[in-house]
Amino acid sequence: MIMISKLTKSYGVNEIFNNVSFSIPDGRHIGLIGVNGSGKTTLLNILSGNEYFEKGEIAGIKNKTIGYLPQIPILPEELTVYQYMLLSFEKLLNLKEEMESEKDSIKQHLLNEQFEHLGGNLIESRVGKVCYFLNISEELKKQKISSISGGEKSRILLAHILLSEPDIILLDEPTNHLDIEGIIFLENFLKSYKGTFIVVSHDRQFLNNCVNYIYYIENKAIKIYKGNYDKFETEYEHERQRLIKMHKQQTEYIKETEEFIRKHIAGQNTKQAQSRIKRLEKLRHIKLPKKHSAPAFKWNETFRSGNKVLHIENLSFSYGSRKILSNINFNVYAGQKIAVIGKNGAGKTTILKLINGELTPSSGNIIKGSNINIGYYRQDFHFIENEKTLLEIFLNDTEHFTIGEARSKLALAGFFADDIEKKWSDLSGGEKAKYMILKLTVEKPNLLLLDEPSNHLDIQSVKYLINMLNIFSGTIIFTSHDRSLIKNVATDVIFIKDGNLETFDVSGIDTAFNEIITPIQKRKPVSGKKPDRKRQVRIIKASIREIENEIDEIEKRISEIDRKFADPRNNSDYNKLNNLVREKKQLENKIKILYNKYESKIEELSLYES
Structure with missing residues (x-):
């Protein structure tokens, strides 16, 4: 301990x-x-x-x-x-x-x-x-x-x-x-x-x-x-409500006692009044639970975009010889809130950078609709000068704000007094994230591109972010690994896999998650037809999970045998010990075979996924 x-x-x-x-x-x-x-x-x-x-x-x-x-x-x-x-x-x-x-x-x-x-x-x-x-x-x-x-x-x-x-x-x-x-x-x-x-x-x-x-x-x-x-969260809220109730009762008691003292301190009940004064002096005051100030961001009014926000046509992109996106097509319409999900390296951030114009497609087109104003939230914040203060950065980013207006805006993100004089390098990840979200609100975007927006935020701030994104009247395309954020914000899901896209509406989010985390049950290929690549990958992954489960069970049994070896009560039972030694040897041989199978399956999978 x-x-x-x-x-x-x-x-x-x-x-x-x-x-x-x-x-x-x-x-x-x-x-x-x-x-x-x-x-x-x-x-x-x-x-x-x-x-x-x-x-x-x-x-x-x-x-x-x-x-x-x-x-x-x-x-x-x-x-x-x-x-x-x-x-x-x-x-x-x-x-x-x-x-x-x-x-x-x-x-x-x-x-x-x-x-x-x-x-x-x-x-x-x-x-x-x-x-x-x-x-x-x-x-x-x-x-x-x-x-x-x-x-x-x-x-x-x-x-x-x-x-x-x-x-x-x-x-x-x-x-x-x-x-x-x-x-x-x-x-x-x-x-x-x-x-x-x-x-x-x-x-x-x-x-x-x-x-x-x-x-x-x-x-x-x-x-x-x-x-x-x-x-x-449930227990904490019960505690908070109980303290609020106790504080209210105590406040009423103090008020009634002070009224009694005021009336009787100079009259016939002086002793009682003095006794109550002593009671008040000894009273341990109940403090109201501190209410944490959530960020109070507000979206500035902006102009509406056209109904078709983006038309993406035959889009491909490669980093050198590595193909990331292959001939993808989709449309984005006003008001959609699209979550982009997939494995690391699948191309989630790449899509956002292509839409924002930071990367050039290898082939294909991204056609923006009318009246589009993009607000882009990046995963990292390394592009900001570390030695500048928060106030200096905000004034530099916005230009048209006075110092007084800048202070008021920064207060909405929970930055008060000395906070705004902190250097960027001294801010926590969560404070940097809140600043970047605040910056988005003053840019008046109608298309938000958000790359992992919940990273670095505390749980209460994530809850506020979810509410904030739900009331945003424009269009959102965001990447996230936060299942709660996706389920509570997205209207649609784009799943990137092997350079291709699958799209789901909000009711299909769990299906999209399952595509990533749950193996598909192995099925025999239809006779005479060559099994497709995606299907083979799913079959191999299912085999890998089965091998892992078998290995886990054997490792548990080996640990159990080792505990029996260590138990002094078994020292004199030679037959039992011999049986355990034999069983352990068999299990160790079996696990070697399983690990060989596991390695060959991983190798097979890498061939299909390369």
Whole structure:
């Protein structure tokens, strides 16, 4: 168990935690939540040893292994992705090296048994499985870390952590750079994880599916709630209503008591009045729960576009020799709110950049309708100068606002007083995201292109964003991995797969999700007809899932046998031990065969998907 006692942390005059004490029992699965700027990332940095704190003590963490995924990962740039993956198995690889250099055949045999017992022969298969679900391709594995994007670095560090299986996993917005399939894989991994993890996430459904405790940061303190996010929200609202009721009753009591004192302090009931004065002095005042100010963005009125907003005709696009989009056709009409989904690298952001004119099609046309004014929200904010203040950036972006008007607008996004003098580099990811949304509202767009707009926002801000997008009178095309946002905003869904598009109306969103995350049941091809490529991919994926399920069951049984070996009650039962040894050997042989099958299926899949 980790014990945090009287923790105090500040940034200059801004106090984040004040004398906070709480515990983290072993094996607890924690969702860490709070409004943007409340200290979620700060706490993860403190627990990982990457940030100091002024006062307090953290006990029980010193000898634990920690895997930390920050929002901006720093990795060894000189290594290839695959070399970095293998660092997850450093002890096993050292053991393999020792085994290979050992001259004594008996010692070598013993080292080999130890290597196999610790899962050394499964290294390649484990790496293959995690890389498959986190969309780390064979080509990416060969690249140097110095040459890859920030999103790819996040996925690679996440894969390294999952393969390392540390005592404690700390994840800061892990779903930001994952596709839906990757999110489901991570959910399932965390649900069955035997160690402790703490995750910061804006994705409500993700938290509901994998945490069993919520640690809520509010008023420089931490309050603990048992259950997932939905349960927390219900309990928190009940608490808030109860405090409001108690505060009202106390206010009425104080008013009546003060009236009694005023009437009787100089009369016959002076003693009673004085007694009530003492009671009021000792009274512990109930504070109203703090109501967090949600952003108050308002869409500025804009002109209507024509009915046909976009006509996309025979559009193809390639990065070098890699084809991203192949001869796609679709129309966008006024008022549609289209979610673009698909695996990482499928071309979701590419479509937005093509529509915005930042990329030129390899072939085909994008024809814009009449009176189109585009507002574009990007995934990253690196194009803004870090040393400029928020006020300077806003005045530069908008030009026609006075300083007073700019202050009023920034206040709508929750930036008051000293906030507007903060440098861009000092803002949290959530604060940057809120600014970029505010900027959109003053640009008066009637076509919004939004690339992962919920990334970096806290859950309350995501709820506000959903309402805001629902009342927008124009047209929206957005990418998102946030299932709740898609279900609550989209009228239509575009699913990109293998360079092609499938379209669904709002009622087909779950079907689109299932295309990504659920294997289609294997069917025999119709006699005399060659099975099509898409169908073959689905069949192979179904086989992969079946193999994985079988491997999971065998690994559980091997763990069970190992526990029986460790039970001293079985030491004298030689028949039982011999049977267990025999069964384990059979299972280990079977799992080797399954992993070989798994690798060949992954290879087969890569041929169909390339």
